[in-house]
Amino acid sequence: MSSESKYIRIYVMGKDYLVPPDLTIMKAMEFIGYKYIRGIGCRGGFCGACATVYRMKDDYKLYTGLACQATVKDQMYLVQIPFVPAQKQHYDLARLKSDSSIVMGLYPELARCVSCNSCTKACPQELEVMDAVQSILRGDLTKTANLSFDCIACGLCSLRCPAEIQHANVFQLVRRLHGAYELKRSKHLEARIGEMQEKKFEKQLQEYMKKTEEELRKAYSERKIEPEEVV
Amino acid sequence: MSHTPYSKEIEDSMSEVESTRQKRLKQKLPSLSLNEREALLKMWHPDYKEGMKRPLLLGPNKGDSVPHEVADLIEAYPLIDPKELDLSKIDYDVELLVIGGGGAGAAAALWANYSGVKSEDMLIVTKLRFGDSNTMMAQGGIQAADRQEDTPVFHYLDVFGGGHFTNSPELVRALVEDAPLIMKWHEELGIMYDKKNDGEMIEIHGGGTSKRRMHTCKDYTGLEIMRVLKDEALNKEIPVLEFSSVIELLTNDEGRVNGAALWNLETKEYQIARAKAVVLATGGFGRLHIQGFPTTNHYGATMDGVVMAYRVGAKLRDLDSAQYHPTGVAYPEQIFGLLITEKVRSVGAQLTNKDGQQFIYQLEPRDVVSSAIIKQCYGDRTGVATPTGAIGVWLDIPLIEELRGKGAVQRLLPAMHRQYKRFGIDISQNPVLTFPTLHYQNGGIAINEDAEVLDASGKPIKGLYAAGEIGGGVHGKNRLMGNSLLGINVFGRRAGLSAAKHLKRKDGKTKLSLGHVAKYVEALKEANVPMTRKSPMILPEYRGKEVLSRALPIFPI
Numbered sequence: 001m002s003s004e005s006k007y008i009r010i011y012v013m014g015k016d017y018l019v020p021p022d023l024t025i026m027k028a029m030e031f032i033g034y035k036y037i038r039g040i041g042c043r044g045g046f047c048g049a050c051a052t053v054y055r056m057k058d059d060y061k062l063y064t065g066l067a068c069q070a071t072v073k074d075q076m077y078l079v080q081i082p083f084v085p086a087q088k089q090h091y092d093l094a095r096l097k098s099d100s101s102i103v104m105g106l107y108p109e110l111a112r113c114v115s116c117n118s119c120t121k122a123c124p125q126e127l128e129v130m131d132a133v134q135s136i137l138r139g140d141l142t143k144t145a146n147l148s149f150d151c152i153a154c155g156l157c158s159l160r161c162p163a164e165i166q167h168a169n170v171f172q173l174v175r176r177l178h179g180a181y182e183l184k185r186s187k188h189l190e191a192r193i194g195e196m197q198e199k200k201f202e203k204q205l206q207e208y209m210k211k212t213e214e215e216l217r218k219a220y221s222e223r224k225i226e227p228e229e230v231v
Numbered sequence: 232m233s234h235t236p237y238s239k240e241i242e243d244s245m246s247e248v249e250s251t252r253q254k255r256l257k258q259k260l261p262s263l264s265l266n267e268r269e270a271l272l273k274m275w276h277p278d279y280k281e282g283m284k285r286p287l288l289l290g291p292n293k294g295d296s297v298p299h300e301v302a303d304l305i306e307a308y309p310l311i312d313p314k315e316l317d318l319s320k321i322d323y324d325v326e327l328l329v330i331g332g333g334g335a336g337a338a339a340a341l342w343a344n345y346s347g348v349k350s351e352d353m354l355i356v357t358k359l360r361f362g363d364s365n366t367m368m369a370q371g372g373i374q375a376a377d378r379q380e381d382t383p384v385f386h387y388l389d390v391f392g393g394g395h396f397t398n399s400p401e402l403v404r405a406l407v408e409d410a411p412l413i414m415k416w417h418e419e420l421g422i423m424y425d426k427k428n429d430g431e432m433i434e435i436h437g438g439g440t441s442k443r444r445m446h447t448c449k450d451y452t453g454l455e456i457m458r459v460l461k462d463e464a465l466n467k468e469i470p471v472l473e474f475s476s477v478i479e480l481l482t483n484d485e486g487r488v489n490g491a492a493l494w495n496l497e498t499k500e501y502q503i504a505r506a507k508a509v510v511l512a513t514g515g516f517g518r519l520h521i522q523g524f525p526t527t528n529h530y531g532a533t534m535d536g537v538v539m540a541y542r543v544g545a546k547l548r549d550l551d552s553a554q555y556h557p558t559g560v561a562y563p564e565q566i567f568g569l570l571i572t573e574k575v576r577s578v579g580a581q582l583t584n585k586d587g588q589q590f591i592y593q594l595e596p597r598d599v600v601s602s603a604i605i606k607q608c609y610g611d612r613t614g615v616a617t618p619t620g621a622i623g624v625w626l627d628i629p630l631i632e633e634l635r636g637k638g639a640v641q642r643l644l645p646a647m648h649r650q651y652k653r654f655g656i657d658i659s660q661n662p663v664l665t666f667p668t669l670h671y672q673n674g675g676i677a678i679n680e681d682a683e684v685l686d687a688s689g690k691p692i693k694g695l696y697a698a699g700e701i702g703g704g705v706h707g708k709n710r711l712m713g714n715s716l717l718g719i720n721v722f723g724r725r726a727g728l729s730a731a732k733h734l735k736r737k738d739g740k741t742k743l744s745l746g747h748v749a750k751y752v753e754a755l756k757e758a759n760v761p762m763t764r765k766s767p768m769i770l771p772e773y774r775g776k777e778v779l780s781r782a783l784p785i786f787p788i
Contacts, residue, residue: 024565033778035770037474037496041363042529044569045650046454049363069653071565090466093421125649145423150451150645153458172462176421179459184430185418192377192411204384205408209400217265220392225262226380226442228435228579230635 008074025052025067025078038082045069048154048168051124054078064122064156084155086166091173098181100139107170110136112163119157119167125150129157129167136174144171145178236563236655237618241664244615247587248625248662255581256633260592265392268599275602275610277522277667278552278708288758290751291546291687300519301550304538307766308755310478311501313745316492318481321743322502323472325354326734328491330477330536331512332357333364334453334716335699337460338723339510339730340469346731350469354504356493358476358769359531362461365514365700366719368529369453370572370646371437372445373720374713375410378434381442383407390714393439393596394673394707397549401680402705406714409721414446416720422459423448435577437712439596445713450572450646453716475502476769479748480509480539480695483741487693488543490743496769505743508694508730511536511684512723515672515700518771521553524669525568535767536701540676542751543695544686548703549674554710557582557600559668561623563654568668571626571647573597573712578643579634583625583662584613590624598709601667608666615664623664632659671710675703682726696730698722 007018010028019028026043030036041049050067057075067080089106096102104110110133119129132147153168161167195201211219235242263271273279284296288306297305327348329336332355340355355361376386386407391398414432417424425433425447434443448455464471474496481490481503490505513536517528526532541547558571576582576593582600584590584607591603604624608614614622628647631639640659641648651658675697676684682698683691699719706714772779 022564027565027773030773031775031778033774033782035772035774036530037770040530041359042365042368044368044527044529044566046368046451046646047360047363047529049360069566069650071654088462088465090468092466093463094419149423149449149455150649152454172458175423175455176459176462179421179423180419181421183423183426184428186377186414186426186430186432188379188431189375189377189411189414189418191379193415196383196408196411201383201408204382205387205404208384208387209404213396216388216391216396220388221265223385223388223441226436229443 008072010072011077013079019072021072023072025065025070025072026050028072029067039067039080043068046152048152051081051084051154051156052078053081064124066124066154069124081155081159084158086155086158086169088169093176093180096177098141098177100136100141102177103136103141103170103174106173107166109163109165110170113137113165114163116162118160118162122156122160124154124156125152127151132171133165133167136170141174141178142182145175148175235661241615241618244585245625245662247585248583248627251583251587252627252630252633255589256630258589260589262592263595263599268595271602271606272598275606276598277555280522283522284551288760289754290541291544295547295551297550298521298553300521301516301534303764304519304534304766304768305541306755306758306760307764308752308760308762309748310765310767313748316501316745318503318743318745320503321505323354323504325504325506326352327508327510327730328504328506329353329355329510329512330491331514331699332359332361332471332473333512333514333699334366334457334460334719335723336510336512337457337464338720339512339698339727340464341460341467342724342727343731344467344469346728348731348734350467353469355464355469355471356475356477356504357471357473358496359529360473361471362457363529364457365517365529365532366453366457366716368527368570369716370450370570371574371577372435372447372452372713373456373716374437374440374444374711375414375446375717376407376442376444377411377414377432378442378444381444383410385442386410386444389440390706390711393711394709396707398707399704402678405680405725406705406718406721409724410717413717413720413724417456420459420463422455425449436594437577438573438594438600439711445577447574450574450644456716477535477539478767479745480543481743481745482543482747483744484746486544486747487741488695489741503743505740507740508696508733510726510730511540511695511697511701512699513701515675517669521669524555524667525559526669527556527559527568527570528669531770533768533771534672535769536697537676538767540684540695540697543692543747545684545692546677546687547674548677549708550703552673552708553669554597554671554673555601555667556670557597557604557667558626558665561621561664561666562617562619564619565654566650567621570668570670571663571665572644575626575628575644575647579631580626580628581630583627585615586613596709596711604667617664621666623666625662626665627662628658629660629662671715672700673706673708673710675701677704678702678722680725681729682722683729694733696726698726
């Protein structure tokens with residue numbers, strides 16, 4: 001290829017290809033002719049479907065990333081993980097309470113954590129994964145919920161874990177326990193639900209539904225904008 | 232200014248943004264009047280650009296103009312010859328079939344389940360993984376009028392004004408009236424909304440809101456909602472079929488929708504599902520790249536549901552308008568066109584031109600802000616050329632730190648902070664370059680407040696329900712931030728409840744046919760639609776041109 005110089009070389013599942021630099025791994029794979037079915041979802045770094053592992057030339061380390069977010073590099077030697085096997089325990093949240101024994105009961109393998117920190121190193125979101133696991137063992141579910149909040153469930157940590165913990169599913173349970181039982185319920189929401197049951201706004205809404213466009217435009221233009229609250 | 236990847240010219244412009252920051256901190260631009268907004272839209276919004284649409288040649292919306300990209304899929308032949316499918320062998324025989332595995336589909340399945348439809352009598356079918364959807368990607372928040380200072384009536388008025396008074400009153404009423412109960416449901420499910428210590432919701436503004444009613448989960452609001460709904464559906468053991476795309480709906484002789492033809496994306500095998508009720512929750516059209524715009528949408532947003540429903544006889548509405556989110560990424564190239572959440576502006580970031588001057592109040596409705604940005608770039612020529620040749624304006628994110636204290640950007644916007652950090656840009660220190668990107672299908676198929684799909688005469692098509700982005704009328708010609716996460720829940724719930732009610736009527740299972748497709752094919756031939764045009768799209772094509780030009784179909788499918 002005459003324009004070879006401006007291309008970089010990558011190895012997809014061991015086979016080499018020339019691709020333009022500055023593409024994401026995902027776009028580079030498409031450039032060379034892959035039509036994605038697995039290993040793709042949102043293309044924006046939120047769904048965790050495009051977990052990728054790679055090595056670099058003359059480097060023993062195994063790196064991880066998201067194909068839609070990581071840029072290809074010269075001599076990258078990669079494979080995408082199409083699926084991460086993980087068991088999810090079924091539960092009825094309404095019958096649980098916010099207690100680490102509940103989490104340990106559903107996912108007893110948590111106790112096998114050896115604090116090797118492989119999970120943390122694998123996380124493409126750069127979360128403190130091991131600390132989130134250890135907080136469960138110490139009974140601090142609030143900390144786990146907050147540390148794991150940005151988890152996109154790509155499963156890379158689980159693939160690296162010698163204790164075979166299924167982090168994403170464990171953290172999901174912890175966050176739901178935290179959200180349902182540790183965070184206080186909103187009183188203003190409760191009050192509004194009561195008003196809605198009393199149909200407090202029904203008549204007014206019906207009036208608005210009958211308004212002409214001209215009347216609506218007038219009401220819209222005259223409405224007051226509430227100031228922002230800085231928190 | 233910290234280290235940046237920019238040229239001197241761009242850095243100079245960035246310095247202008249920095250030098251005006253303290254002054255702008257106290258400068259709030261006035262909101263535009265309705266007339267000023269409309270004038271700006273007519274001049275600069277892509278919806279008004281000449282030559283980008285054409286009237287449909289056939290079907291319930293014959294004569295109505297839609298973008299060419301939409302028309303190309305509606306005026307298209309089915310992927311299969313209806314005679315090729317054997318409909319006598321039924322692979323999935325269920326009560327309720329939910330098509331689409333995003334937020335609307337999950338909510339529909341859950342509420343059908345709550346009202347008595349057994350899990351084993353349902354099937355969710357999705358062409359990606361369950362949850363990989365635009366819901367997952369929605370960052371900014373969800374609206375609900377639940378504070379005493381606010382009422383559903385204010386919410387109603389905001390939705391109508393945002394939508395240019397073209398919305399369906401019944402649907403907007405449903406949206407605003409159900410909002411508090413959706414929030415209550417979410418609290419019970421354990422969704423971690425941002426709250427104060429006493430449990431009260433932290434609520435902010437969005438573009439076009441008159442009261443603070445945007446509830447957030449940092450800037451992962453949609454991710455948090457989606458993963459919890461998914462977790463709950465899995466707990467209920469609702470069956471999910473992934474990597475299977477619906478390629479056609481099925482009907483009985485009377486036109487009642489009673490199933491779907493599925494296609495396994497991996498084995499290429501078709502399968503037949505029969506159901507007494509079908510919920511369409513297939514999302515929108517971002518991946519059609521209307522007018523060549525990049526998109527914030529997930530890989531599967533190809534409007535399949537609209538195409539299939541139209542063949543059944545569903546009426547469409549407001550599909551002439553598309554939502555371009557004001558702040559797509561203009562640089563770096565790797566994430567070009569992806570979303571910079573509106574929450575960035577909700578918590579204080581302003582837009583400036585290359586001289587560091589504000590040109591629009593940052594929380595106007597989306598179409599207005601987008602038009603103002605396009606005007607800066609292509610009318611006033613006060614945009615900034617990015618390192619890769621695109622044009623954009625500045626989004627001054629560091630202003631948030633001035634307003635809310637050091638660390639506020641990372642605390643309130645961890646997803647955005649992380650996304651730019653991956654490319655060496657610290658958004659708490661530096662403004663970013665932005666330009667509008669295709670974001671949302673404002674219109675869609677016509678539905679009523681019970682989420683029943685309507686035909687050309689306004690009557691419900693039996694057995695067919697729709698929820699989420701696929702439905703038109705809720706948002707009129709322009710959706711406000713925070714009303715899509717609300718909409719998928721409100722209408723997903725209503726679709727699930729309506730379908731469950733319908734199932735209780737014990738209608739017998741009926742014979743499956745593709746008669747409506749055969750009829751549609753006749754109409755396509757009559758309209759001289761080129762035979763090469765086929766739909767639904769299922770997945771967009773991004774493979775390299777060179778490789779495609781040399782591809783050989785040795786393993787034909």
